[in-house]
Amino acid sequence: MAAALDAGETTSVALTQAHLDRISAVDGAVHAFLHVDAEGALAQAAASDARRSAGQVASPLDGVPIAVKDVLATDGLPTTCGSKILEGWVPPYDATVVRRLRAAGLPILGKTNMDEFAMGSSTEHSAYGPTHNPWDLGRIPGGSGGGSAAAVSAYEAPLALGTDTGGSIRQPAAVTGSVGVKPTYGGVSRYGLVALANSLDQVGPVTRTVLDSAILHELIGGHDPLDSTSIDAPVGGLVAAARQGAQGDLSGVRIGVITELSGDGWQDGVMARFTEAVDALVGAGAEVVEVSCPHFVHALATYYLILPAEASSNLAKFDAMRYGLRVWPEGDAPSAEEVMKATREAGFGDEVKRRIILGTYALSSGYYDAYYGTAQKVRTLISRDFEAAFEQADVLLSPTAPTTAFPLGAKLDDPLAMYLNDLATIPANLAGVPGISVPSGLADEDGLPAGLQILAPALADDRCYRVGAAAEALLAEQWGGLLLDRAPSLDGGADGEAVSA
Amino acid sequence: MTETLLSFDDALAAYDPALGLEVHVELNTASKMFCGCATEFGAEPNTQTCPTCLGLPGAMPVVNATAVESAIRIGLALNCEIAEWCRFARKNYFYPDMPKNFQTSQYDEPIAFDGWTEVEVDGETYRIEIERAHMEEDTGKSTHVGSTGRIHGADYSLVDYNRAGIPLIEIVTKPILGTGEKAPLVARAYVAHLRELLLGLGVSDVRMEQGSLRCDVNLSLAPAGSGTLGTRTETKNVNSLRSVERAVRFEVQRHAAVLSGGGSVLQETRHWHEDTGITTSGREKSDAEDYRYFPEPDLVPVAPSREWVESLRASLPEPPRERRARLQAAWGFSDLEMRDTVGAGALSLVEETIAAGAAPQAARKWWLADLARRANDTGVELSALGVTPAQVAEVQALVDAGSLNDKLARQVFDGLLAGEGTPAEIVAARGLAIVSDEGALGAAVDNAIAANPDVADKIRDGKVAAAGALIGAVMKEMRGQADANRVRELILEKLS
Numbered sequence: 001m002a003a004a005l006d007a008g009e010t011t012s013v014a015l016t017q018a019h020l021d022r023i024s025a026v027d028g029a030v031h032a033f034l035h036v037d038a039e040g041a042l043a044q045a046a047a048s049d050a051r052r053s054a055g056q057v058a059s060p061l062d063g064v065p066i067a068v069k070d071v072l073a074t075d076g077l078p079t080t081c082g083s084k085i086l087e088g089w090v091p092p093y094d095a096t097v098v099r100r101l102r103a104a105g106l107p108i109l110g111k112t113n114m115d116e117f118a119m120g121s122s123t124e125h126s127a128y129g130p131t132h133n134p135w136d137l138g139r140i141p142g143g144s145g146g147g148s149a150a151a152v153s154a155y156e157a158p159l160a161l162g163t164d165t166g167g168s169i170r171q172p173a174a175v176t177g178s179v180g181v182k183p184t185y186g187g188v189s190r191y192g193l194v195a196l197a198n199s200l201d202q203v204g205p206v207t208r209t210v211l212d213s214a215i216l217h218e219l220i221g222g223h224d225p226l227d228s229t230s231i232d233a234p235v236g237g238l239v240a241a242a243r244q245g246a247q248g249d250l251s252g253v254r255i256g257v258i259t260e261l262s263g264d265g266w267q268d269g270v271m272a273r274f275t276e277a278v279d280a281l282v283g284a285g286a287e288v289v290e291v292s293c294p295h296f297v298h299a300l301a302t303y304y305l306i307l308p309a310e311a312s313s314n315l316a317k318f319d320a321m322r323y324g325l326r327v328w329p330e331g332d333a334p335s336a337e338e339v340m341k342a343t344r345e346a347g348f349g350d351e352v353k354r355r356i357i358l359g360t361y362a363l364s365s366g367y368y369d370a371y372y373g374t375a376q377k378v379r380t381l382i383s384r385d386f387e388a389a390f391e392q393a394d395v396l397l398s399p400t401a402p403t404t405a406f407p408l409g410a411k412l413d414d415p416l417a418m419y420l421n422d423l424a425t426i427p428a429n430l431a432g433v434p435g436i437s438v439p440s441g442l443a444d445e446d447g448l449p450a451g452l453q454i455l456a457p458a459l460a461d462d463r464c465y466r467v468g469a470a471a472e473a474l475l476a477e478q479w480g481g482l483l484l485d486r487a488p489s490l491d492g493g494a495d496g497e498a499v500s501a
Numbered sequence: 502m503t504e505t506l507l508s509f510d511d512a513l514a515a516y517d518p519a520l521g522l523e524v525h526v527e528l529n530t531a532s533k534m535f536c537g538c539a540t541e542f543g544a545e546p547n548t549q550t551c552p553t554c555l556g557l558p559g560a561m562p563v564v565n566a567t568a569v570e571s572a573i574r575i576g577l578a579l580n581c582e583i584a585e586w587c588r589f590a591r592k593n594y595f596y597p598d599m600p601k602n603f604q605t606s607q608y609d610e611p612i613a614f615d616g617w618t619e620v621e622v623d624g625e626t627y628r629i630e631i632e633r634a635h636m637e638e639d640t641g642k643s644t645h646v647g648s649t650g651r652i653h654g655a656d657y658s659l660v661d662y663n664r665a666g667i668p669l670i671e672i673v674t675k676p677i678l679g680t681g682e683k684a685p686l687v688a689r690a691y692v693a694h695l696r697e698l699l700l701g702l703g704v705s706d707v708r709m710e711q712g713s714l715r716c717d718v719n720l721s722l723a724p725a726g727s728g729t730l731g732t733r734t735e736t737k738n739v740n741s742l743r744s745v746e747r748a749v750r751f752e753v754q755r756h757a758a759v760l761s762g763g764g765s766v767l768q769e770t771r772h773w774h775e776d777t778g779i780t781t782s783g784r785e786k787s788d789a790e791d792y793r794y795f796p797e798p799d800l801v802p803v804a805p806s807r808e809w810v811e812s813l814r815a816s817l818p819e820p821p822r823e824r825r826a827r828l829q830a831a832w833g834f835s836d837l838e839m840r841d842t843v844g845a846g847a848l849s850l851v852e853e854t855i856a857a858g859a860a861p862q863a864a865r866k867w868w869l870a871d872l873a874r875r876a877n878d879t880g881v882e883l884s885a886l887g888v889t890p891a892q893v894a895e896v897q898a899l900v901d902a903g904s905l906n907d908k909l910a911r912q913v914f915d916g917l918l919a920g921e922g923t924p925a926e927i928v929a930a931r932g933l934a935i936v937s938d939e940g941a942l943g944a945a946v947d948n949a950i951a952a953n954p955d956v957a958d959k960i961r962d963g964k965v966a967a968a969g970a971l972i973g974a975v976m977k978e979m980r981g982q983a984d985a986n987r988v989r990e991l992i993l994e995k996l997s
Contacts, residue, residue, distance in 0.1 A: 073552075073559040086558065093552050095559055190799075194558040198798035228563050228801050310798055313591050316602035317556045321660075336597045336658070363593070363793035372795060 001158055002215075005052065005063045012045035012052070012063030016107045019065050023109065023156045026490045031131050032141075032151035034070050035078050036110035041065060044107035051105060060215055062105030067157035069148050070111040071118055072203070073192040074098050081194050082114040082126040082144075085318045085325045085347030095192020096227065097161060097203050097220045104219050109157050112147030116349045117315065118168055118196040120144050121421040124412055125351045132408070133176060135448055135487055139405040142172030142421075148206045149176040153484060159216055160206040165196045166303055167401070167425025169204045170437035174400035174451025177439045177483045179468070180206045181213045182425075184458045185432030186231035188217075189224030195314045197307040198229075200429040208484055210438060210469040214242040217461070233459070241462035245469030251285035253467065256393025260296040261424045267403040269443025270450040274399045277440045277452045280474040281397075281467065291392050293385035298378050299427045300419060305362050305375035306430075312359030318347065354415065383431040390457045395467050398424045400437040400451030428455050436464040438472050439483035449483060504779065505758040509682070509750060512722070512757030518684040519730050520677040520749065521719030524695055526670045526705045527639065527712070528571045533666035534638040535562030535605060540668075542711055546661035554638075554666035556600030561799050564589075568668035569612070569803055570813065571704040572636045575670055576613025577814045578698055579631045586804045587612050589636070589797040594790055598641035598660045606637035606671075608794040612803065618698070619822065620690040624836075627687050630675040639667040670704075676730060684720075684753060689746040692716055696742075697821045697843070708882070709740050716745055718773075720752040722760060731756070736771040736780050747778050755780070828852060832861035845873045846883050850890050857894030860901075867893050871911060875918065888917050895924045903984055909933045936982050942975075945983075946991045949974040960996045968992050 004010045020038050027033055048063035068074060071081050073091040075098075080086045094102065101108065115125035123131040123146025131146040133139040134154035141150040148160035149172030162169035164182035173180025181204040188203045195201055205216040221235035257278060262271060282288050320326035320343035321336070328334060329342035348356070362371035389396055401421055411417045428435040433455055440452040452471055456463035476482055533540055536553035552560035576583050590608035616631035641662040645655035672695065680687040696707045696714060707714045721733035734756070739748045756766050770783035819827070828848070829839045832855070842848055847868040854864035868883065872893075876883045896913050899905040905913065905928065916927035928934050936942060949971045950957045959967040968989055975988045 073557075079558070081558070089558075091552075091557065091559070093557070093560075191561050192559040195799070226563060227561055228799065309795060313593050313603050313793070313795070316593060316595065317558065317600065319595065319597075319602055321597050322555065322600070323557070337595070340595060360793065363795055365791045365793070368793075368795070 001064050002061055006057075012048040012065075012107060013042060015063065016041050016045035016065045016109070019109055019155075019157055022154075026134075026154055027156060029132060029137055029490060030134055030150050030154050030156070031129060032112055032147045032154060032156055033067070033110045034080060034082070034113050034126075034128055034147070037077055037108060040077070041107040041109050044102070044105070048105045048107065057105070059104035059106075059219055061159070061219060063107070064158055065107040065109045066101060066216075067109050067112050067148060067151045067160040068098060068101070069145050069160070069162050070114055071163050071194050071196075072098055072161060073194065074108065074111065077108070077111060079111065079194070080128070081118070082116040082128060083347065083349070083352070084127045085343070086323075087127075087325060089324050091192075093192065095203075096189035096224045098192060100220050101161075106159070112145070112151050112160060114147055114168075115144035116352050117194070117311070118144040118163060118165055119311070119351045119355055121167070121171060121418050122406075122408075122411065123147060123172075124408065125349055127349055130408055133405045134490060135176065136405065139407050139448070140175070142175040142401070142405065144168040145172045145180075145206065149173050149178050149180065152176070152178045152206050152208060153487060154490060158208065159212060161203060161216075161220070162206045163193055163196075163201055163203050164425075164429065165200045165202075165307065166429050167422040169206060170425050170435055170451065170453060171401045171421055173206060173437040174439075174453075175405040175449060177449035177487060178206060178208055179210055179213050179436065179438050179472075180204065181217060181436045181461075181464065182428060182434060183217060183221060184231070184434045184461055185429075186229050187235060187434070187459070187461060188221045189227045189230050191224055191226040195310070197310040198314065199310060200303075200307060202429075208482065210436070210465060210472045211239065211242045211246065213436070214238040214465045214469075231459070235461075237462045238465050241465040242469040245466035246473045248284050248470055248473050250281055250467065250470050253286045253395070254289060254393045255281055255286045255467065256289050256291035256389055256396045258296070258389070258396055258398045259290055259292045260294070261398035265402055265420065266399065267443060267445065267450075269445045270399045270401070270403060270440075273441035273443065273450045274397075274452060277471055277475060278397060280478070281471060284470055284474055286467075289392050291389040291396065293382070293389055293427070295378060295381040295385050296427050299382055299430060300423060302375045302378045302382065302430060303422075303426045304358070304419065305371050306379065308355040308359030309362045309372050309375075310359070312356045312363065315348070315352065315356055318344065351415070379430050382427055386427070386431045386433055386455075386457070394456070395463050396455040398453050398455075399440070400424060400453040404443045404446055404448035404450055424453055431458075433458050434461040434464050436468040438468045439475070440471075441475065441479070441483065442486070504755050505762070506751070506754040507757040507761055509754055512753050513682045515725055515761060516722035516731075516753075516757055517678070517725050517727070518680065518749075518753050519721045519723065519733070520674070520680060520684055520688055521733065522674045522677070522688060522691055523717040523719070523735075524672045524692065525715040525717075526575070526672065526695075526699060526707065527714070528568050528668040528670060529703075529705050529713075530565055530567045530571065530668055532565060534565050534568055534636070534668035535666055538666065542706075542713075544663055546659070546663060549663040550665070554600065555662055556602075562605060562797075564800060564803065565668060568636060569805065571668070571702070572612045572634065572670050573805055573810060573813050574702050574817065575672070575699065575704060576616065576634050577810070577817055578702055578820070579613070579616040579618050579634060579672070581613035581616030581631055581634060583805060583810045584610060584612050584614070584803075585807070586610075586802050588802045589800045590794045591797050593793040596640070597658065598643040598662075598665070600641065600662060600665050604637060604640065605797055605800075607635035611635035612805075618691075618694065620687065620694045621822070622683050622686045622690050625683075627677070627680060627683075627690075629677055629691055632673045632675045634670055634672045637669050637671060639664050639669050641665040685746040685749040688718060688749045689742050692745050693742055693844075694821065697848075700849075701818045701821060701824070709742070712740065715740055718745060718748050718752070720749060720756065721766070722753065722756045731760070732766040732768050734766065734769055734771050734780075736773050737783065739773045741775070744773060744775055748773050748780060751778065751780055824848075832865075834861065834865065838865060841869055845869055847873065850884060850893075853890035854893045854897075857891045859894040859897040863897045863900070864890075864893065867897065867910075871914065875914070886918070887920075888914065892917055892924055899924060899928065904928070904934050906935065906981070906984065908981055909935070932982075934982065935984050936979055942979070942983060942987065942991060945975045945978045946971075946988065946995060948978065950992070950995065957996055960992070965993065
């Protein structure tokens with residue numbers, strides 16, 4: 001699209017309008033968006049066209065529209081985090097990544113649906129109703145960023161931003177046939193990201209191609225003085241790595257397959273596509289080794305102590321005092337405390353309450369050492385597993401998620417089954433390392449997309465792009481095009497043709 | 502409810518007090534602890550705020566490097582160890598003036614710890630062990646509107662978030678033992694000493710009346726000689742030196758009454774009432790809130806390099822006690838004069854006045870006898886009165902030159918406070934200068950002698966002390982603008 005804009009074949013206004021039309025046509029069924037800002041997006045598109053005619057293009061993606069997960073603060077646009085407690089809240093400021101999007105000239109189409117406060121793996125925990133998987137509207141689009149992934153895979157947006165705390169970018173990308181990246185912790189600013197778990201959260205791209213992700217990643221990444229945890233080093237070399245990988249030569253690259261991320265509970269079709277992908281990479285010259293990360297078995301338990309602990313504290317600010325929902329309890333002259341209680345009771349969903357209770361318990365006096373303290377120690381052991389594994393291999397591979405998209409409602413009443421979706425993605429968040437999910441093909445059992453996850457050491461995000469682009473190119477050769485080309489059209493017309501942003 | 506009290510002497514005969522003081526100091530940094538907002542006192546409510554200090558969703562903190570520097574300097578001045586690596590922690594509790602419903606503070610990793618300092622009371626030195634000094638952010642300021650003035654029973658409450666996020670240093674002592682009947686004075690002296698030290702460091706305005714220095718007083722009693730620690734109470738917001746002393750005294754008497762009556766002291770927070778000089782029960786600490794501290798994940802650890810710490814140590818100002826000893830010796834002040842000077846907050850003012858040319862006793866006299874009273878009358882700090890050391894020195898120079906006497910000098914200070922210009926301008930404009938015209942003076946003396954022949958005779962008979970009456974008459978005629986010494990000389994000359 002950027003190339004078409006450069007060539008003068010289309011305009012940003014035309015592109016943006018086309019996507020707004022697509023949203024009007026299909027979003028009733030998909031429900032990827034919580035808020036669409038047609039007016040704002042078209043105004044930004046017109047400004048982009050004006051820049052382009054004046055020869056002052058702001059960035060490689062100037063004029064290409066984008067969707068933003070509703071957990072990122074957008075000045076003047078509602079930001080609900082999928083929660084009733086923030087219904088109607090309009091932030092007075094932009095998240096740093098949003099500010100960078102605006103500066104780079106990307107019209108913002110709207111805000112995408114998500115599990116409430118990013119807690120979930122199916123987007124069913126949104127207070128505003130679930131998003132549907134464009135490949136099968138009866139199934140989940142993954143979560144928590146199901147809205148961003150569905151918007152991209154349903155051609156409602158060429159690009160989207162997501163956030164990934166335990167897999168919320170990668171797992172939805174896997175089950176919708178799109179590409180999703182969780183950058184190195186600290187690689188992209190978190191300022192303006194409504195924190196789920198501060199030590200795990202990262203903002204990242206959701207796109208149709210690896211190259212698009214690389215370009216978007218370079219736009220949003222880099223040091224931000226407003227985020228103390230952001231790394232003071234330039235991002236770069238990602239686009240170059242993606243272009244290099246697309247050449248299909250992986251000579252000298254050592255890929256490690258993680259033993260612990262396979263076996264019981266892993267769907268046959270997902271494993272079959274994974275094995276084919278690994279074979280394709282080996283065929284391109286990569287050397288494959290099997291690596292063991294023995295502490296990964298404790299990753300889920302560790303994650304579900306650290307995350308709720310941080311979240312329980314983060315969510316305390318929603319108290320009806322300054323913004324958001326305010327519920328008046330029964331009775332005369334309720335106290336501030338009673339208003340807080342009533343508001344939080346009405347404003348938070350069950351999954352959020354569950355995690356607040358878990359986190360409060362884990363941090364309580366007398367339990368802190370046993371729960372939060374131990375979890376931090378295991379977290380260190382998981383990081384050491386990565387360090388050891390990266391001595392044997394340049395990148396580590398696994399399927400992104402154990403299964404393809406499951407039917408809506410299938411795991412809603414079984415939190416543990418829901419949590420297991422993130423088994424393969426969580427270790428990267430605990431260790432702060434980057435990961436990408438690229439489509440690995442369709443599972444034989446159900447014809448639904450599966451994902452290949454590529455993990456690299458911290459600050460070596462370029463390796464994810466190189467190997468990811470190689471896998472994409474090699475598999476596209478086998479399939480005769482991008483996997484998304486095979487997605488249903490939704491509006492009864494011809495299947496869409498995947499267009500790179 | 503009135504509390505039963507035991508007399509202070511009886512209380513001290515039976516019990517040993519243990520003190521613990523927690524002092525919160527607002528730093529005078531230009532911006533807040535974790536954001537760039539201004540920190541000016543007295544601005545319109547909620548005008549010095551941003552997403553971070555309002556706790557808006559998504560906003561993040563960034564540590565103010567100047568606040569860290571101030572914290573380290575305070576730690577060094579209190580002979581503390583400075584942590585090589587420390588973190589901030591979240592102290593979680595719900596309160597409407599807490600924007601995030603957690604306070605970003607330090608918990609088990611304070612920036613400064615294990616220090617000590619010494620204070621003097623009645624010539625005796627007390628060593629105060631410092632447990633820790635840590636960094637944190639202030640909360641917003643609630644105003645509860647209603648009959649009680651507290652959150653319970655308020656009709657409604659207003660919150661000003663200008664204060665939210667102002668950098669605070671909390672300085673905590675270890676239990677202070679062995680002070681006996683001096684406990685109230687030691688507590689007061691410690692807070693006064695901290696004020697002086699912080700003022701010398703230039704890190705805080707230390708205005709107790711504006712809340713930039715706030716004190717919580719912990720007190721417990723144990724049976725005399727037992728060497729144990731009793732149950733403590735924590736009296737919050739004791740915000741003047743006098744109140745610190747009174748609050749300790751009150752709690753000693755109250756605890757003693759409870760214990761000697763066979764009861765046990767309730768571990769609780771107490772409220773201090775400045776007007777009545779008593780404490781009343783606040784919330785009980787026994788169902789102590791669990792603050793669920795954990796390391797703040799949005800901030801990276803603070804790891805001050807040893808080189809930095811040492812350079813800060815090398816640039817510390819002279820410690821207050823050493824400075825006082827040096828100045829006292831140089832000025833030749835008595836212990837009492839020195840204590841009064843320090844107590845009035847006039848040490849630096851006197852020092853600067855002397856540096857500007859005034860004699861030490863003259864400088865002391867003006868600041869303590871005259872200007873301190875004026876400051877007290879208008880309720881401002883001496884340093885904020887509006888008269889500078891240079892002006893005081895200039896007035897004294899005029900006195901030394903014989904152009905002014907003390908009485909006229911006071912009128913010059915009136916003029917200075919009224920903003921009438923420099924001392925010289927005021928002298929000119931008000932026509933205050935002493936008349937040095939010998940002719941006019943001689944005529945006035947002759948008039949006085951003529952009008953008081955009896956007195957004149959006495960002086961001629963050698964009763965020189967009687968000259969006072971004639972001096973008074975001359976001064977009256979000269980409307981005060983004469984040098985009394987010269988008048989005396991003239992009278993004695995004419996009557997000899």
